[in-house]
Amino acid sequence: MDPGERVTIIREIAASLSPAEWGEIDLVLREFGFSTQDAWSGTEADYVREMVSRGAEDDLRRLHAFLYSAPEPGAPRRRISSSGSTSFSRAPPGPAADRAGASARPLAGVE
Secondary structure, three states: OOHHHHHHHHHHHHHHHOOOOHHHHHHHHHHOOOOOOOOOOOOHHHHHHHHHHOOOHHHHHHHHHHHHOOOOOOOEEEEEOOOOOEEEEEOOOOOHHHHHOOOOOOOOOOO
């Protein structure tokens, strides 16, 4: 993974997870092999960026795929809300490469 792709993936992960509550953020990070901290004085987005920037390439890709990929055109995408619940939105039509690659966009309307 080149540095530009890594930065893009880290930014998108932070955009998707940072609206969630701290406990939900830590749960998702731990499940995908990332470290967490008991105390943090910055924002949720800063925290997510810091924790995932330390991660291995494979862990970054798996977490990004969990948050942004849809297995088939029209299949739902995951969104983590501030209440910690997971909701789904429909993926836009088009080639799978457009949905799963570096062109992935942060999910609109994350609560």
